[in-house]
Ligand code: HEC
């Protein structure tokens with residue numbers, strides 16, 4: 001295999017960008033593409049355990065794609081319908097924020113697949129945040145939360161967002177006092193927890209309980225997994241195979257959520273530049289974690305753009321970058337001796353995908369989209385005056 005380097009210096013700060021390249025895979029004819037899909041269908045209508053062997057690097061466990069299980073609820077926050085109902089009301093309630101203007105749903109909007117469609121979100125007082133808002137659906141299955149994994153549970157995550165001065169800037173005492181005085185809430189707390197006390201811990205538990213009910217499973221890919229062979233098109237079946245084999249995606253995007261829950265550097269730390277984000281390193285302070293982010297789950301991915309922790313990419317752009325092996329930062333003079341200079345994951349290799357490959361991969365990813373589900377905020381979560389006006393007959 002021929003390999004060459006395009007040395008592309010992008011910034012004066014002593015950081016160069018280089019890209020290893022491989023020759024592009026030859027473009028198949030339409031007949032060849034159809035024949036390939038027909039052959040793959042025979043293999044992929046079988047249960048996932050019998051699918052063709054994936055291309056995995058040494059040491060990577062084989063976690064196959066598959067249907068989502070039921071969401072696990074922890075012993076200290078067991079599921080009840082009342083608790084989830086309360087959590088849903090709180091999720092939509094702007095009284096949870098210091099300004100009284102921002103709800104969880106402001107940045108995790110059910111109409112936008114529980115994300116916000118922005119490059120990066122705006123927080124308290126329209127403070128621009130640094131990172132892209134991930135969708136909260138299926139977060140019940142993630143071993144750690146946030147792009148850098150800084151929260152270990154959904155309960156901790158709620159407390160972190162409420163307290164963050166750039167996000168909701170909420171004071172525990174204000175929020176609990178406001179909720180205790182809001183018509184309807186004390187009754188909901190009583191149903192959910194046995195008495196009317198409104199505490200920060202109960203707020204976090206109820207919201208987390210609600211989030212654990214946001215479980216997908218209605219995509220066309222799910223229908224295919226359940227045995228509906230015609231649920232995926234030829235392009236999507238080829239894309240599924242490519243995802244698991246030559247495109248190497250299953251090394252990191254695996255299991256029912258299509259995330260290994262681990263941290264990898266895919267070359268987007270912007271080290272030494274304005275958009276620098278050190279990712280996991282900010283939490284662990286380990287040099288190998290500079291620029292590493294938790295593999296995002298890919299369910300609903302067609303609806304949760306823009307992409308990556310900084311929201312700077314569209315889906316086709318992401319795929320073209322993977323095809324090129326992502327970007328490799330090369331230290332210039334300034335960073336030659338810097339022990340923190342980030343290293344891209346060795347699992348990323350130039351793939352040389354052709355046009356049909358890229359289209360097939362994208363088609364497969366979009367088959368993971370769920371049909372939208374329309375949700376109205378519960379009335380109790382709308383402060384008086386914020387209720388939608390009903391037009392008079
Ligand atoms: C101002 C916008 C904003 C608001 C309000 C907000 N979030 Fe987020 N949320 C984000 C951003 C941005 C991230 C990613 C931050 C990071 O990883 O550093 C995030 C991350 C998350 C995650 C982690 C998802 C994952 O894949 O790891 C969950 C869960 C979540 N938010 C739930 C909530 C809940 C519950 C609330 C209300 C209590 C809330 N958010 C309020 C913007 C917001």
Ligand code: HEC
Nearest residue numbers: 247249251252264268293294295296307308309322345347
């Ligand atoms: C070495 C592990 C690894 C491999 C291999 C890998 N990814 Fe990723 N992927 C990640 C990480 C980590 C991120 C987040 C990176 C960031 O934000 O800086 C990501 C982000 C993404 C995103 C953006 C999702 C979002 O919500 O923002 C998509 C889409 C994606 N990957 C698809 C793929 C596809 C398709 C392949 C195969 C061609 C692939 N990935 C291979 C680890 C990997």
